[in-house]
Amino acid sequence: MYYSTVYPSPVGMLTLACDGENLVGLWLEGQKYFGSTIRGEMTERNEIPVFAVAKEWLDRYFAGEKPAASELPLRPMGSAFRQDVWQVLRGIPYGTVTTYGEIAKRIAAKNNRESMSGQAVGGAVGHNPISIIIPCHRVVGANGSLTGFAGGIGAKIKLLALEGVDMSRLCVPKKGTAL
Structure with a gap:
């Protein structure tokens, strides 16, 4: 099961996806290959803790700070x-x-x-x-x-x-x- 939420950013609306524990996707609205690694449907669920952590990371990034990718539980799916x-x-x-x-x-x-x-x-x-x-x-x-x-x-x-x-x-x- 995958979950999604959105985040308004200076580069447009972002969609974040997770498996409940790890961030598995972040796409810009209209992005090529949007959601292509997600097998099945995503259910919108805003209150998942990993989304709160990712949104805070994005807030810091867009404020000009330099947060590291290692601060987040990431699980990109691919070969x-x-x-x-x-x-x-x-x-x-x-x-x-x-x-x-x-x-x-x-x-x-x-x-x-x-x-x-x-x-x-x-x-x-x-x-x-x-x-x-x-x-x-x-x-x-x-x-x-x-x-x-x-x-x-x-x-x-x-x-x-x-x-x-x-x-x-x-x-x-x-x-x-x-x-």
């Missing part, structure tokens, strides 16, 4: 490969960005492989079911392109600006499938 990528995302420091290629190098090294597909990493990043808290918005293209955020480029820009990221070397792609 072992996606779990590896999401673990790397959790380690990206607040206010910084990394590239899909850098994540691919880390995953390849972890698995004793010579290389790893940046596109495969991009797919895993894009399917991150716990946006913001597992900071997929901190991943950019090798050329500084702000591509690939399932919540939309506008939300990605707002989140990075909130964190104080130097936006001068980043750019919005003019075309592409990941806009």
